[in-house]
Amino acid sequence: MSFVNICRDNTDPFYRYKMPTIQAKVEGRGNGIKTAIPNLSEVARALGRPPAYVVKYFGYELGAQTAFKEEDDRYLVNGSHQQNELQDSLDGFIAKFVLCGACKNPETQIQIKGKGLLQKDCKACGRVTDVDVRHKLSSYILKNPPPSTGKKAATATANVVGGGKSISDIAQNADGSESAVGGDDADDGEDALTKKINAEAAALSAQTVEVADDDWAVDMSKEAIEARARELEGLTLNDTQAKLTEFGEWLLQESHESKDDLPSDVEIYRKIVEMELLEVADVVLVLAQVLFDENVIEQIEEHNGLLAKLINDNASFEKAFLGGLERFLGLEKPALIPQTPKILVKLYDKELLSEDIILSWGSKVSKKYVPKDVSKKVRKAAKPFITWLQEADEESDNE
Numbered sequence: 001m002s003f004v005n006i007c008r009d010n011t012d013p014f015y016r017y018k019m020p021t022i023q024a025k026v027e028g029r030g031n032g033i034k035t036a037i038p039n040l041s042e043v044a045r046a047l048g049r050p051p052a053y054v055v056k057y058f059g060y061e062l063g064a065q066t067a068f069k070e071e072d073d074r075y076l077v078n079g080s081h082q083q084n085e086l087q088d089s090l091d092g093f094i095a096k097f098v099l100c101g102a103c104k105n106p107e108t109q110i111q112i113k114g115k116g117l118l119q120k121d122c123k124a125c126g127r128v129t130d131v132d133v134r135h136k137l138s139s140y141i142l143k144n145p146p147p148s149t150g151k152k153a154a155t156a157t158a159n160v161v162g163g164g165k166s167i168s169d170i171a172q173n174a175d176g177s178e179s180a181v182g183g184d185d186a187d188d189g190e191d192a193l194t195k196k197i198n199a200e201a202a203a204l205s206a207q208t209v210e211v212a213d214d215d216w217a218v219d220m221s222k223e224a225i226e227a228r229a230r231e232l233e234g235l236t237l238n239d240t241q242a243k244l245t246e247f248g249e250w251l252l253q254e255s256h257e258s259k260d261d262l263p264s265d266v267e268i269y270r271k272i273v274e275m276e277l278l279e280v281a282d283v284v285l286v287l288a289q290v291l292f293d294e295n296v297i298e299q300i301e302e303h304n305g306l307l308a309k310l311i312n313d314n315a316s317f318e319k320a321f322l323g324g325l326e327r328f329l330g331l332e333k334p335a336l337i338p339q340t341p342k343i344l345v346k347l348y349d350k351e352l353l354s355e356d357i358i359l360s361w362g363s364k365v366s367k368k369y370v371p372k373d374v375s376k377k378v379r380k381a382a383k384p385f386i387t388w389l390q391e392a393d394e395e396s397d398n399e
Contacts, residue, residue: 002020002021002279002280002281002316003018003019003020003021004018004019004021005017005018005019006018006019006046006047006094006098006099006106007094007099007104007106008091017105017106017107018046019043019046019047020039020042020043020046021083021087021316022037022039022040022043022083022086022087022090023037023038023039023083023314023315024036024037024081024082024083024085024086024315025037025038025313026080026081026354026356033078033079033080034076034077034078034079035076035077035078035079035080035081035086036074036075036076037055037058037075037076037077037086040054040055040073040075041070041073041075043090047094047098047106048098048106048107048108048109049097049098049110049146050144050146050147051068051070051075052068052070052144053093053097053137053140053141053146054075054090054093055068055075055076055077056137056140057089057092057093057097057137058077058081058086058089058090058093059077060135060136060137061089061092061093062077062079062081062085062089064077064078064079064081065077065078066078080356082315082356082360083315083316093137094106096131096132096135096137097110097120097131097137097141098120099120100120100122100124100125100127100129101120101127101129101130102122102125102127102129103122103124103125103127105122105124105125107122107123107124108120108121108122108123109121109123109146110131110141110146111128112141112142112145116133116142117130117133118130118131118133118138118141118142119131240277240280240282243275243276243277243280244277244280244282244283244286246275247271247272247275247277247283247286248286248289248290250271251263251268251286251287251290252290262290262291265303265305265306268287268306269306269309269310272310278310281314281316281317281319281320282320283310283320284307284310284311284317284320284321284324285320285321285323285324285327285369286324287303287306287307287310287321287324288321288322288323288324288325288327288328289324289327289328289332291303292328293333294333294336296328296333296336296339296343297339297342297343297346300343300346300347300350300352301346301350304350304352307321307350307352308350308351308352311352311353313351313354315354315357318352318353318354318357319357319361321352321353322353322357322358322361323368323369324369325343326369326370326374326375326378327369327370329343329378330370330374330375330377330378331370331374334377337377337378337381338381340378340381340382340385341381341382341383341384341385344358344382344385345385348385348389355389358385358386358389359386359389359390361379362379362382362383362386365379
């Protein structure tokens with residue numbers, strides 16, 4: 001899983017207080033639609049707060065009912081909510097109920113003082129600051145006080161680790177007993193690729209903490225690679241960006257002139273684990289620019305096992321993969337832009353991209369990965385499939 005600064009206003013990549021990025025998994029349809037948060041307990045542990053406080057805060061801020069079973073590590077918010085929406089809402093929780101009101105350090109404990117008074121006791125600066133008791137969550141906390149352990153609030157080390165698993169844990173459980181992004185158990189049946197990955201990846205061990213990536217960091221065009229080389233000479237590129245660049249160049253060197261010369265999917269997966277990129281979403285952004293050529297639809301089928309294992313229903317990975325496709329189609333192979341609907345259909349049928357992510361992507365032009373005019377062309381070409389998804393959704397709601 002990727003990590004971000006607990007105080008996201010602090011953009012220092014060496015800020016020592018980290019937390020896992022929140023995950024969102026939309027389940028159900030129509031009136032029964034809900035959003036599961038598979039890693040909420042890990043996020044809450046990094047913040048030093050009970051998970052119930054976080055999910056209740058989401059419910060109050062989003063105007064939705066919530067449900068949770070702590071013993072099953074199951075946390076639900078009614079309705080369809082995207083990862084970025086929950087992450088933004090989490091920023092509000094952190095500001096109100098975690099960060100010290102004086103020094104903005106997250107190393108605090110919530111205390112109940114007197115009748116109806118909540119305070120944050122900062123273990124870093126020693127100040128005690130008040131919590132706004134007008135917020136609905138304050139009433140919930142007063143009725144459900146935090147457990148009194150007598151221990152110090154979450155330390156910097158605890159916040160950096162965030163209670164998450166190392167890549168070695170993930171690799172050793174790659175048989176589907178626990179997914180790399182906290183998803184549901186995989187089917188019992190395994191393809192040949194999965195079995196090979198399980199056997200060869202189990203012995204690999206690594207751990208990574210992701211820092212913020214610049215949008216251009218994994219553009220695999222010749223110009224971008226040369227620009228990054230100049231940056232590396234000045235030591236201004238962070239470790240994750242440098243690794244992604246190195247990974248992309250490794251693929252390009254291996255592929256030579258033909259996609260048939262690419263390393264096998266198992267070799268690619270092992271390289272990703274070796275470079276500690278298994279939990280970095282932009283690794284699939286690189287793959288989307290390197291794996292394909294004019295035969296992209298057939299090649300999606302060919303690399304389905306690898307892509308499914310990496311993306312694994314993670315919204316951040318799905319968005320990054322779409323960004324890589326935009327660059328591939330819009331900048332490298334513009335002649336393939338008319339095939340965008342067929343490509344999306346294939347990715348949708350293979351469950352590499354979810355309906356919600358595709359609809360969200362198709363709803364607005366973005367210049368995050370390509371120039372705005374290029375983004376507009378790609379989305380315009382995708383319109384037939386986007387419209388089909390929307391109509392299918394409307395029919396389902398009517399039923």
